[in-house]
Amino acid sequence: MVALALLLTAIAVGFGFGIRLSGSEHFPGAPDTFGEWPVLGEWMPHVGIGTPLSIMVAIAVVAWGPGLATGLRWRTALSLGYATSVGWILSLALIDGWQRGVAGQLTSQDEYLSAVPGISDTGDFLRTFTGRILDFQPDSLITHVAGHPPGVTLVFVWLDRLGLSGGGWAAILCVLVGALTAVAVPVAVAALGKPELARATLPFIVLFPGAVWLGVSADALFAGVTACGIALLALRTEVSALVGGVLLGFGAFLSYGLALIAVVALVVCVSTRSWRTLGLGVLAACAVVAVFAWAGFWWFDGYHLVVERYYQGIANDRPYWYWVWANLASLTLVIGPAVAAGLPRAWRLPLVAAAIAVLVLADVSGLSKSEVERIWLPFAVWLVPAAGFLPHPRRWLVAQAATALMVNHLLLTNW
Numbered sequence: 276m277v278a279l280a281l282l283l284t285a286i287a288v289g290f291g292f293g294i295r296l297s298g299s300e301h302f303p304g305a306p307d308t309f310g311e312w313p314v315l316g317e318w319m320p321h322v323g324i325g326t327p328l329s330i331m332v333a334i335a336v337v338a339w340g341p342g343l344a345t346g347l348r349w350r351t352a353l354s355l356g357y358a359t360s361v362g363w364i365l366s367l368a369l370i371d372g373w374q375r376g377v378a379g380q381l382t383s384q385d386e387y388l389s390a391v392p393g394i395s396d397t398g399d400f401l402r403t404f405t406g407r408i409l410d411f412q413p414d415s416l417i418t419h420v421a422g423h424p425p426g427v428t429l430v431f432v433w434l435d436r437l438g439l440s441g442g443g444w445a446a447i448l449c450v451l452v453g454a455l456t457a458v459a460v461p462v463a464v465a466a467l468g469k470p471e472l473a474r475a476t477l478p479f480i481v482l483f484p485g486a487v488w489l490g491v492s493a494d495a496l497f498a499g500v501t502a503c504g505i506a507l508l509a510l511r512t513e514v515s516a517l518v519g520g521v522l523l524g525f526g527a528f529l530s531y532g533l534a535l536i537a538v539v540a541l542v543v544c545v546s547t548r549s550w551r552t553l554g555l556g557v558l559a560a561c562a563v564v565a566v567f568a569w570a571g572f573w574w575f576d577g578y579h580l581v582v583e584r585y586y587q588g589i590a591n592d593r594p595y596w597y598w599v600w601a602n603l604a605s606l607t608l609v610i611g612p613a614v615a616a617g618l619p620r621a622w623r624l625p626l627v628a629a630a631i632a633v634l635v636l637a638d639v640s641g642l643s644k645s646e647v648e649r650i651w652l653p654f655a656v657w658l659v660p661a662a663g664f665l666p667h668p669r670r671w672l673v674a675q676a677a678t679a680l681m682v683n684h685l686l687l688t689n690w
Contacts (some may be wrong), residue, residue: 313604314648316688325369325376326684332363333482340478341668349465352477353458356557360457360481364450368490370683380491382450384440385418387431387493391440394432401425402571408580419493421584424577426528426567427493439654446491453495456656457481459502463626466509466662467547470679472624475663482660482672484611488649492690494530498653501526501536503627505657508556511541516552520559527560527568531578532642532650535633539657542629583654585642598644605648607636609655612680613671617661630657630677 336359344352368376381388394400404425415421419427431445438520439448457480461670465473465536489495500522521538526533544553564574607615623626633654637643665671682688 280559283623288548292526294447298460304580304636313601313645314688315646315690316686319573320685321370321687323370323372323376323547323685325366327678328366328369329363331365332359333680335359336363336478336482337669337672337676340350340481340672341475344474344477345379349474351471352463352474356477356481357454360454360483360486362591363506364486364490364495364687367449367486367679368446371534371687377446377491378441380442380444380495381431381445382654387419387428388442388445389429390417390420391431391435394428395430397429400428400569401567403573405580408577423493423530424528424567424574425572426525427530428494430496430529438512438522443518444630445510448546449493449495451622453460453489453652455499456483456502457488459499459506460656460659461504463506463509464663466506466511467543467625469624469660472660472663475668476660478672479613479662479675480656480666482675482679484654484675484682485609485648485652485655487679487688488609488690489682490606491654492649494649494652494690496654497526497529497533500529501533501653502656505536505543506541508540508549508552509547511547511549513551513555515557516549517559520556521563523556524560524563526653528563528572529575530650530653531581532637533653535636536653538636539626539629539654542625546625556582582642583674593644595641595644599641601641602638602651602653605645605657608653608678608682609648609651610673611633611662613662613665613675616656616671617664618658618663619660624660626657627661630654635657647690 340359343355347355360565365377368380370376380386383389404416407414407422409415410421430448432445432450434440460480461473461477463475483489489498504519504522504526507515507522510519519540523536526536540556541553544550544556546598618631619626622631634651635650637647637654662668662671664673
């Protein structure tokens with residue numbers, strides 16, 4: 276409860292400072308860079324078609340989730356968990372309506388889809404990518420494309436080539452892949468020798484408050500891909516190690532920050548002494564790096580240039596002293612009170628400990644200032660098993676659902 280109280284205090288103080296500093300004469304850029312909240316959004320109480328749907332999903336999970344997670348066959352429980360997670364994510368997004376909450380989320384002028392029509396030659400796109408990262412030049416890449424490795428843009432290009440163009444299909448892809456976290460996290464926990472904890476975790480990862488930002492942002496895609504990679508490593512077969520390594524290697528080409536997921540992968544292998552799994556996973560990940568290098572994009576060049584671009588723009592207007600702890604306020608809304616309350620009991624669990632270490636590294640680096648409610652989703656999902664240690668799960672599931680419903684009904688989030 277002490278951990279919960281501290282994190283709730285971080286929310287209150289973070290929101291208070293955000294409101295106080297917005298428009299302050301000492302921070303002339305505050306209205307655009309602080310907003311009024313640690314999470315990126317604006318105060319706009321509202322309801323939508325997703326309101327009754329999300330409430331029904333929440334009631335169903337609270338009422339039957341713990342029992343079904345314990346009593347059903349494992350594969351059946353996972354399948355039901357995945358379907359329910361998709362419903363939870365979509366219903367939350369639909370609180371904002373189909374266009375604003377789903378189909379239009381990835382179509383703004385700074386988002387990846389705006390760049391897709393101009394990419395007719397993917398080979399040329401990769402070869403010229405690093406030369407277009409920096410801002411203030413005629414052919415600079417748009418914000419989100421420049422801020423990430425080219426892998427994520429290529430995913431949307433490939434989707435378009437399949438005839439599934441537009442924001443609706445892109446959003447559905449992100450939701451379907453993001454919901455895989457509801458399978459991957461409990462699978463990894465079970466594979467690491469904690470089958471009872473995995474079952475206890477399942478309803479909590481299904482009713483994850485971070486689902487507000489899984490629907491719809493590209494970071495949902497990042498979370499799903501890397502979570503599956505970790506789960507496959509945890510299964511410790513030769514095939515799963517190779518496929519897991521490919522997914523984690525490709526994850527690094529979805530977002531530069533996902534290189535930190537290697538810490539979680541390493542902890543999984545070391546804690547189980549699966550040295551062969553580690554070797555195969557590293558080999559497969561390196562193969563992904565080699566393919567991109569052969570195609571013309573070297574990850575490290577891109578990383579150094581994107582840091583430079585970050586400080587060409589908004590990073591200078593976001594003070595480190597504020598965001599280094601305001602980020603934690605955002606994280607608390609993502610993980611919910613149940614996970615916060617369970618952390619003191621769960622920090623010795625390797626997956627949870629690794630996620631904590633990664634989040635601390637990301638926070639103190641100064642490269643995560645604001646917007647972490649979506650950026651940290653791939654790491655935050657690995658904190659959820661902490662909630663599985665708590666007694667009275669239904670009470671805590673109510674708190675988790677209430678957190679997501681409150682955020683999505685009171686704030687119009689940007690993601």
